[in-house]
Amino acid sequence: MKVDNSPPRGTRDLLPATVAVRDHVLGKITQVYHRYGYQRIDTPCLEDINRLTGGQGGENEKLIFQVLRRGLGDQVEAGARLADLVDLGLRFDLTVPLTRFYGNNHAALSLPFRSLQFGAVWRAERPQQGRYRQFSQCDIDLIGEESVLAEVELIEATTEALAAVGLPGTTVRLSDRRLLAALAQAAGLPQEAWDGFFISLDKLDKIGWDGVRAELLNLREIPPEAVTSATDRIENLRGLDASKLADAITAVVPGVDEQIITDLVTTTRCLDLISGARELQWEFDPTLVRGMGYYTGQIFEVTHPKSSSSVAGGGRYDKLIGSSLGKDVPACGFSIGFERIVDLLDERPRREAVVVLHDSDVPVADALGLARELRSNGRTVSVIRRRGKFGAQLARLESWGFTSFVHLQSDHDPHTPPEARTLGQQPQP
């Protein structure tokens, strides 16, 4: 009987070479953030279903893998609602768990708290190329810092981490939700239309200005003069230098809160300083909106020439973390597109590995002893039995990533270990 050994639909097995790349990427990212004082925390993969459906997750709340209560009978009671059978769900992001974690543990944490999270999340999306139902996220959050020091530090650390991983030369796009709201107001958009305005603007990359304008006019039913006013203002602010930002914003968005300008000037001046020291670019881009509803201040995305979509993104969200504590807790975070980055870096980390290739009648103790001796120099050594045609076996060893071998034969001289030979060169049988 043929058994189907595939993993569940939309999930995947990770083979050694893939895990090695992922571990390498994670190691580099972790190393950089550690030096900025970020520390890893971990939360359970399961969360209370009511928490997961509390409204922080947007569309993701529709994609939850729901877990049955324990101790239910075999038969479902007549008239039962499905929701009554469920008490837990698999997390769909690391932000909802972080909010709960901070509420549960804040008294034991430093202030500010620098959090690094890496872990699997689950979304029951329609499986498609490059999209998985279980995938890993890497989130970095600075909780308790109210000034843009948080924003700048996070951008600096994240672009440094990306460079360490092998993605130097990133570009940071910077925007501000507060400025976008002020701009919408100045353009004469009624407040109830702002969210729709942001959602349409967010699609600029995909549908272009014509598409955005059409959506604002037809779908959002925003008056033509307000649409023109808003889009003109945005275009006038795009790509400004740090030195011109304050004057331009004052002119384009009259009456805007001074703090917004001060913050943007500070951030952009700091970005100038950082980008002077290493391969990093930034641009002010008020067309950047970002999807989630919880952002309250500056928002940013990082792009790289090798990727058509962003490799990291984040922003300030001052209302979320404190929501379970009954007070606002300032917070700013970054999410690194871990799966995307791993896909960009398909290069396999180099591994030096020796094989002790022993004839089957060589005593076990001899084969293991030679391996132990070779290993004592810090080398990676695997013991493998000689079988089949010699050349074919060497070719297989090479294809499995081994770099050299020692052939231990039955008549070997116990005092003179055989020599190591490099794989991939023409071997002598």
Place this chain on the structure above:
Amino acid sequence: MKVDNSPPRGTRDLLPATVAVRDHVLGKITQVYHRYGYQRIDTPCLEDINRLTGGQGGENEKLIFQVLRRGLGDQVEAGARLADLVDLGLRFDLTVPLTRFYGNNHAALSLPFRSLQFGAVWRAERPQQGRYRQFSQCDIDLIGEESVLAEVELIEATTEALAAVGLPGTTVRLSDRRLLAALAQAAGLPQEAWDGFFISLDKLDKIGWDGVRAELLNLREIPPEAVTSATDRIENLRGLDASKLADAITAVVPGVDEQIITDLVTTTRCLDLISGARELQWEFDPTLVRGMGYYTGQIFEVTHPKSSSSVAGGGRYDKLIGSSLGKDVPACGFSIGFERIVDLLDERPRREAVVVLHDSDVPVADALGLARELRSNGRTVSVIRRRGKFGAQLARLESWGFTSFVHLQSDHDPHTPPEARTLGQQPQP
């Protein structure tokens, strides 16, 4: 409104200090196994519910967190069975997934394949002290090696990994399922009573010989003379030297398969060699049974003076991995009691971390610039704002694990950075 921020019942949040210990332990274990050629693989946390309930999991199959099918309506159909609503479950161990993984990917893997797995598993057990519904397992398996080279290598690597983690001086207990079966036969136990005999014998640590004998007689209804014969034979084999093992087994279990003796002699002689070179002891102990039904040869457990229960265990299981391939695939594995080891090592790894403690009116660029400068020497540096009483803040910084600080004041001389001071010494405000 007070929100309950606890994680789901039986699960836990892991704070930075705990994660640091866990990462340290995992790093050390991985490093040792890597040098033996083991490579990490990863499988999804969800598996098909039918696979999880296929009989390999014993009692664990009753503890599965079951996942609802997607796309069901709000209302459950009348007469629906609960099982019809479920298609997936969270894995309860890493062995069932490994079997599927090997069936799915064997063509792309080396032969033999040295697998290292680390990951969370879930069991809906009654929560109690030190038992969690989500916990991590660390499994190491050598697939495709039919000789006891596998057993010896796994014992050598595992005890080396435990020593590297900070648990030298382990003792390996060795037994053999084939020998136990032959012994039960020689003692006159009917074959249908062997499983019950093993289960009772497995409780020796807890209930003593009197308890085991009582269970064999009353619960298992094994004839008294067979019970006496079996327990006498076991006692006669316990604690034997490698040099005496062959003769003793031949005498105590007449007619036993020669291969069993050869294998045990090879393993024990190799263990003598290994334990000569480092702090490691071993004992032959035919009272060792181990719980799972799938073992087919030598079995082993590792104990350490600091722990009342074993810290690692494993054995040969030649019938499991190939079960989905329609042929036997030899396999031998070890499971390291990761959670138990972490509990034994509550020591926090030392971390050197500097704080740039800046007055609130110090420009953001200055605070971040000083941090960058200090970091360039490889140091871990966090930026934290001065607030509250100076001494109290320093005490908090120390309690959070920082080791030194630099106080950046508003009137600082930009050309002369302030000096770093060690935390925990009497500071000058």
